Amino acid sequence: MSKTKGQPEASPSEEEGKIRLGPLENFIGFNLRLAQDASFQTYAQHVGKPHLRPGRFAAMMLIHQNPGLTQMELSRAIARDKSSVTPLVQTLQREGLITRTPSEIDRRRVTLRLTDAGEEVLKSLLAHAEEHDRKLDAIVGDRKAELLELLKDIVKHLT
Amino acid sequence: MSKTKGQPEASPSEEEGKIRLGPLENFIGFNLRLAQDASFQTYAQHVGKPHLRPGRFAAMMLIHQNPGLTQMELSRAIARDKSSVTPLVQTLQREGLITRTPSEIDRRRVTLRLTDAGEEVLKSLLAHAEEHDRKLDAIVGDRKAELLELLKDIVKHLT
DNA sequence: TGTATATAGTTTGAAATCAAACCATAACAG
DNA sequence: CTGTTATGGTTTGATTTCAAACTATATACA
Numbered sequence: 248m249s250k251t252k253g254q255p256e257a258s259p260s261e262e263e264g265k266i267r268l269g270p271l272e273n274f275i276g277f278n279l280r281l282a283q284d285a286s287f288q289t290y291a292q293h294v295g296k297p298h299l300r301p302g303r304f305a306a307m308m309l310i311h312q313n314p315g316l317t318q319m320e321l322s323r324a325i326a327r328d329k330s331s332v333t334p335l336v337q338t339l340q341r342e343g344l345i346t347r348t349p350s351e352i353d354r355r356r357v358t359l360r361l362t363d364a365g366e367e368v369l370k371s372l373l374a375h376a377e378e379h380d381r382k383l384d385a386i387v388g389d390r391k392a393e394l395l396e397l398l399k400d401i402v403k404h405l406t
Numbered sequence: 407m408s409k410t411k412g413q414p415e416a417s418p419s420e421e422e423g424k425i426r427l428g429p430l431e432n433f434i435g436f437n438l439r440l441a442q443d444a445s446f447q448t449y450a451q452h453v454g455k456p457h458l459r460p461g462r463f464a465a466m467m468l469i470h471q472n473p474g475l476t477q478m479e480l481s482r483a484i485a486r487d488k489s490s491v492t493p494l495v496q497t498l499q500r501e502g503l504i505t506r507t508p509s510e511i512d513r514r515r516v517t518l519r520l521t522d523a524g525e526e527v528l529k530s531l532l533a534h535a536e537e538h539d540r541k542l543d544a545i546v547g548d549r550k551a552e553l554l555e556l557l558k559d560i561v562k563h564l565t
Numbered sequence: 566t567g568t569a570t571a572t573a574g575t576t577t578g579a580a581a582t583c584a585a586a587c588c589a590t591a592a593c594a595g
Numbered sequence: 596c597t598g599t600t601a602t603g604g605t606t607t608g609a610t611t612t613c614a615a616a617c618t619a620t621a622t623a624c625a
Contacts, residue, residue: 405444
């Protein structure tokens with residue numbers, strides 16, 4: 248024990264790439280998270296600051312596709328808790344992108360619709376999202392159908 | 407304008423399953439998010455409350471696999487900002503699961519190691535994670551290699 | 566009808582996260 | 596050496612999120 252420490256400081260991976268992942272290497276969940284994260288990051292910086300957030304885009308698209316959608320329906324479709332939807336739609340409304348009108352057949356419900364301004368913004372967001380997804384398409388190439396099927400299977404079986 | 411509303415309340419998907427996704431249907435990013443979310447949810451409720459969080463498990467596994475790992479290295483490996491790592495490792499330390507010793511060769515760095523208790527907890531978490539990933543394995547079957555390759559390709563090309 | 570139960574949405578509180586500002590130490594340049 | 600620049604980690608502030616409690620409506624049933 249001449250040196251104060253028994254071990255040479257450890258065998259810490261001197262470079263980031265050399266880190267051992269162990270079992271994580273082949274865990275689907277872990278790799279799913281890394282991929283989703285990378286995708287998100289790329290998208291976010293692509294869109295810039297103002298209208299970012301994939302959640303926003305997804306929400307607006309769903310409202311566009313399903314005018315009169317309720318918050319609960321939206322909540323399920325984007326897999327977010329209903330309590331997360333509240334501030335989201337309130338923000339969109341405050342920005343004049345959607346309208347929230349109480350349902351007449353069920354006064355608990357709020358129905359959502361895009362405003363004209365909302366449609367405009369959605370159009371622009373869609374353009375960005377498409378460009379981003381083209382990048383992903385380029386990576387997966389002809390394996391895209393397979394990938395989508397796998398992801399959808401996972402969602403279907405776990406839900 | 408005989409009726410107060412021009413449209414019959416909308417054509418809102420009466421059941422949750424019938425919502426139109428539009429372009430989202432085939433966006434890799436969107437499906438990636440849903441799958442990762444479903445996976446996370448399932449894992450979380452599997453482990454129960456106490457030691458949950460995939461981030462915790464991943465962090466502990468990486469420290470186990472790479473004793474002496476620094477926070478920056480950990481940060482990159484789990485794709486989290488370094489400022490997110492700080493509270494994570496502090497919590498782990500407070501719970502007696504890891505040690506954080508300042509590096510002697512570079513006094514800015516903190517090196518991380520699992521304690522014996524940490525190793526124990528990791529063992530148990532690993533069991534849960536494996537069981538969870540078996541569920542995923544069952545879903546993807548023999549397409550697992552393909553899926554992992556796709557996910558890793560996405561990460562590699564987007565980073 | 567009236568009571569119990571379920572559902573839509575909001576509120577509140579806790580956790581995770583990122584980004585930017587900051588501090589300390591290290592590496593580098595003259 | 597000394598000043599400049601880069602790097603590891605922490606702090607702070609804003610955002611997103613979930614979960615649980617709560618309000619209000621609606622539905623079921625007795």
